[in-house]
Amino acid sequence: MDQLELMRSRLQSPLQIGSVTINSRVLQSPLSGVTDKVFRRLVRRYAPVSMMYTEMVSAAEMHHLRRLPEVMDIDPDERPISIQLFDCRPDFLAEAARKAVDQGADTIDINMGCPVNKITKNGGGSSLLRDPATAIQIVEAVCQAVSVPVTVKTRIGWSDEAINAVEFAQQMAAAGAQMLTLHGRTRAQGYTGSARWEWIAKVKAALDIPVIANGDIVSVDSALRCLLQTQADGIMCSRGTLGYPFLVGEIDHFLKTGQRLPAPGPVERLQCAREHLIMLWEYKGVRGIRQARKHMAWYAKDFLGAAELRDQLCRVDSVAQGCYLLDEAIAQLQDSL
Ligand SMILES: Cc1cc2nc3c(=O)[nH]c(=O)nc-3n(C[C@H](O)[C@H](O)[C@H](O)COP(=O)(O)O)c2cc1C
Known part of the structure; x- marks a missing residue:
């Protein structure tokens, strides 16, 4: 062994x-x-x-x-x-x-x-x-x-x-x-x-x-x-x-x-960020949205356009705005596959 x-x-x-x-x-x-x-x-x-x-x-x-x-x-x-x-x-x-x-x-x-x-x-x-x-x-x-x-x-x-x-x-x-x-x-x-x-x-x-x-x-x-x-x-x-x-x-x-799970790609990570945002909103309200900014930015990395997306996510002040930005990024990533 x-x-x-x-x-x-x-x-x-x-x-x-x-x-x-x-x-x-x-x-x-x-x-x-x-x-x-x-x-x-x-x-x-x-x-x-x-x-x-x-x-x-x-x-x-x-x-x-x-x-x-x-x-x-x-x-x-x-x-x-x-x-x-x-x-x-x-x-x-x-x-x-x-x-x-x-x-x-x-x-x-x-x-x-x-x-x-x-x-x-x-x-x-x-x-x-x-x-x-x-x-x-x-x-x-x-x-x-x-x-x-x-x-x-x-x-x-x-x-x-x-x-x-x-x-x-x-x-x-x-x-x-x-x-x-x-x-x-x-x-x-x-x-x-x-x-x-x-x-x-x-x-x-x-x-x-x-x-x-x-x-x-x-x-x-x-x-x-x-x-x-x-x-x-x-x-x-x-x-x-x-x-x-x-x-x-x-x-x-x-x-x-002894087996490696396939690593989640950017799409799966951004989908998780979206869910995280919604859950924080449901649990903490407006305070949750402010807290979600840093989390969403942490998810958005290692793909083309990630820095620009992070910049926008850091300023999100509603669930709708956050979901819109994440959905757009997910669609773009899926198109480029
Ligand atoms: C944002 C942040 C918050 C932390 N909060 C706590 C905490 O509440 N209690 C604790 O014991 N350690 C806390 N830590 C320390 C971590 O649990 C851990 O010991 C440290 O980050 C080292 O591990 P790492 O190099 O893998 O990050 C915190 C670290 C960070 C970065």
């Missing part, structure tokens, strides 16, 4: 996250401003059994506003799904986690990777990498508050001078985390440069709980390279899914069957 087949056979069994069994080793990442109910529904169509994540939810906001934020609105048929929370106060996070379980979350994920200043200056997201004592208290408090598995998503360190992925991951596991997702960049890198999968390999080798690799997984090929290099228990797709909700399903299909 060659290396690839060995790796595929290693990943045929389900992903076990504590008491929760997931029949796929490919996960859709939490993406703030992207992975709402509409986006998740599209991803789910191609990846029926994969784990989805909500956008990150502020535990402090939940505590102070005393109402459930829209991002926690999940449907029973969306499972398996994890609700991701952020903050640095163990009691707020425990309280939010209980509400998340009431909403139907299969697992609770704690965000310890967000690099955004607004979050880190308040002690949340990736700043927890510099404060492991608080991170430990958070995991312990949330584990005590809920009976579903608690997981952590983090980065390899704060900066090149402070890479602490292995030690930090071990501390999270010892505190009770049942799975760790590692984005192979430092906080200082933000979203630039390459994900350093070699650090994911080191963390995987040091942990007994499942380790999920994240960062720069944009295709079946990059997924396979990452899995071979890291020996991770699964992978999480992020920016590769922007304008491409097919990705998680494509990789999952390859891991299960």
Whole structure:
């Protein structure tokens, strides 16, 4: 058996996250401003059994506003799904986690990777990498508050001078985390440069709980390279899914069957953009149309005239206008076939 087949056979069994069994080793990442109910529904169509994540939810906001934020609105048929929370106060996070379980979350994920200043200056997201004592208290408090598995998503360190992925991951596991997702960049890198999968390999080798690799997984090929290099228990797709909700399903299909699905062409992608626009309008009204602009632009790439179409889609302010532009582009593409 060659290396690839060995790796595929290693990943045929389900992903076990504590008491929760997931029949796929490919996960859709939490993406703030992207992975709402509409986006998740599209991803789910191609990846029926994969784990989805909500956008990150502020535990402090939940505590102070005393109402459930829209991002926690999940449907029973969306499972398996994890609700991701952020903050640095163990009691707020425990309280939010209980509400998340009431909403139907299969697992609770704690965000310890967000690099955004607004979050880190308040002690949340990736700043927890510099404060492991608080991170430990958070995991312990949330584990005590809920009976579903608690997981952590983090980065390899704060900066090149402070890479602490292995030690930090071990501390999270010892505190009770049942799975760790590692984005192979430092906080200082933000979203630039390459994900350093070699650090994911080191963390995987040091942990007994499942380790999920994240960062720069944009295709079946990059997924396979990452899995071979890291020996991770699964992978999480992020920016590769922007304008491409097919990705998680494509990789999952390859891991299960060894066969590549035919890649959707521009027509199929624009048809998906049209559907995405209509669904966002139905779910969020005018606000949904504004949000749909960036999504439609992400779908419109890799064909002649794509740049001009993107420019127009970024200014759409009604469903009719968006559908008109997309229908025209689809017709032109079909004529040129
Ligand atoms: C627009 C955007 C929003 C994101 N929102 C979240 C989030 O809410 N929670 C989180 O843990 N990570 C978030 N991330 C980080 C991604 O989940 C992922 O870790 C990162 O993009 C690295 O993977 P990639 O190189 O494949 O994109 C976000 C990233 C982007 C680009």
